[in-house]
Amino acid sequence: MALPNARVLIHQPSLSGVIQGQFSDLEIQAAEIERMRTLMETTLARHTGKDAAVIRKDTDRDKILTAEEAKDYGIIDTVLEYRKLSAQKA
Numbered sequence: 001m002a003l004p005n006a007r008v009l010i011h012q013p014s015l016s017g018v019i020q021g022q023f024s025d026l027e028i029q030a031a032e033i034e035r036m037r038t039l040m041e042t043t044l045a046r047h048t049g050k051d052a053a054v055i056r057k058d059t060d061r062d063k064i065l066t067a068e069e070a071k072d073y074g075i076i077d078t079v080l081e082y083r084k085l086s087a088q089k090a
Contacts, residue, residue, distance in 0.1 A: 001078040008070040010044070011062045013037050048074030 002008065013036040019029050040059070045052040050073075067079040 001080055002067040002070060002076050003080050004067050004082065006067045006070075008065045008067070008075055009062060010059050010065070010075070012059045013040060044075075050074065 013033055015029060015033060019026060037056075037059075041052045041055045044050070044055045044059075048055070065073060065075070067076070070076045071079055
């Protein structure tokens with residue numbers, strides 16, 4: 001669920017910080033990023049009903065969705081409505 005003015009961001013996984021080290025260390029980090037990306041794509045595909053290839057394309061760059069767009073995409077189930085606040089009596 002999300003509030004009407006919420007934004008939802010989906011993007012490819014990344015590792016924080018600068019990746020340094022020997023070539024074998026870089027290969028390990030690259031393999032981990034690819035593993036995380038595949039896991040994210042299959043999880044989102046399962047929950048949204050979209051093909052994993054569509055998810056990969058959509059997360060290649062940052063994709064910012066409104067609450068309604070996130071609902072249409074299948075990431076959230078409900079956009080909450082604001083409720084009216086009753087005036088407080090002094």
